[in-house]
Amino acid sequence: MEKKQKKQQNYLHSDFYIRRIHSLLGIIPIGIFLCFHLFMNSSAIIGVEAWAAVIDGMRSIPFVIVAEIGIIAIPFIFHIVYGLYIVYFSKMNMKYQYYRNWMFILQRITAIITTIFVIEHVVFVRIMTASTMDVMTAMAHVVQTPLGFVLELIGVWASVFHFSNGIFTFLITWGILQGERLQKLFSILTMLLCAGMFLWTLIILIRIAMMPI
Ligand code: HEM
Numbered sequence: 587m588e589k590k591q592k593k594q595q596n597y598l599h600s601d602f603y604i605r606r607i608h609s610l611l612g613i614i615p616i617g618i619f620l621c622f623h624l625f626m627n628s629s630a631i632i633g634v635e636a637w638a639a640v641i642d643g644m645r646s647i648p649f650v651i652v653a654e655i656g657i658i659a660i661p662f663i664f665h666i667v668y669g670l671y672i673v674y675f676s677k678m679n680m681k682y683q684y685y686r687n688w689m690f691i692l693q694r695i696t697a698i699i700t701t702i703f704v705i706e707h708v709v710f711v712r713i714m715t716a717s718t719m720d721v722m723t724a725m726a727h728v729v730q731t732p733l734g735f736v737l738e739l740i741g742v743w744a745s746v747f748h749f750s751n752g753i754f755t756f757l758i759t760w761g762i763l764q765g766e767r768l769q770k771l772f773s774i775l776t777m778l779l780c781a782g783m784f785l786w787t788l789i790i791l792i793r794i795a796m797m798p799i
Pocket residue numbers: 605608609610611612613616617620665666667668669670672673693694697698700701704745746748749751752753754755756757759760
């Protein structure tokens with residue numbers, strides 16, 4: 587038996603708790619942070635001043651760096667590292683064209699796109715910026731070019747799809763979503779959530795692209 591196949595089998599039988607932690611972290615804190623992040627940046631829809639005031643407020647929270655590392659960065663790094671391990675050992679079954687099979691594959695593809703997007707976003711918008719103005723210009727300069735806008739949209743789509751479909755698989759993983767009718771309902775609800783979050787972020791990005799900065 588091939589080495590990767592053997593590992594795949596071992597991995598399916600072991601890693602139960604670590605997989606549960608990975609799953610939980612996808613919602614708390616990462617999913618909650620994603621919603622909070624979109625909510626706070628919705629202020630850009632109102633205008634430059636409102637957006638600047640919100641960024642200023644977030645940057646001036648006492649010990650914000652400690653919270654960012656402890657509550658967001660460490661859980662995120664765990665989710666990404668173990669997530670990449672899961673992607674590597676996943677059996678991509680392309681033979682069967684079932685809807686859930688496609689969602690399984692898309693969850694893994696969006697995991698990889700989101701990894702690249704989040705690293706780019708953190709480096710250019712958080713680490714390499716020293717002031718609120720830096721943050722705003724970093725974001726504006728990306729979305730003010732057609733290529734930057736499209737790449738940003740791809741990153742946003744991957745993140746919100748991964749989160750929305752992740753809510754569905756999370757509920758399955760934890761045994762909350764039982765029964766075919768309930769699963770169908772949640773399948774639709776989570777995709778509506780994905781569409782809603784994507785359109786909302788699209789409006790935010792268009793507003794930022796139009797800003798005179
Ligand atoms: C926007 C940031 C992210 C959020 C909100 C998020 C959230 C979630 C949620 C809620 C799940 C479902 C857990 C379950 O099925 O029990 C999940 C699954 C997964 N996530 Fe993430 N995630 C994010 C980013 C990433 C990144 C960057 C990776 C990179 C590898 C990743 C890899 C995975 C993988 C592989 C799964 C499938 C796990 C499985 O099928 O057991 N995620 N994520």
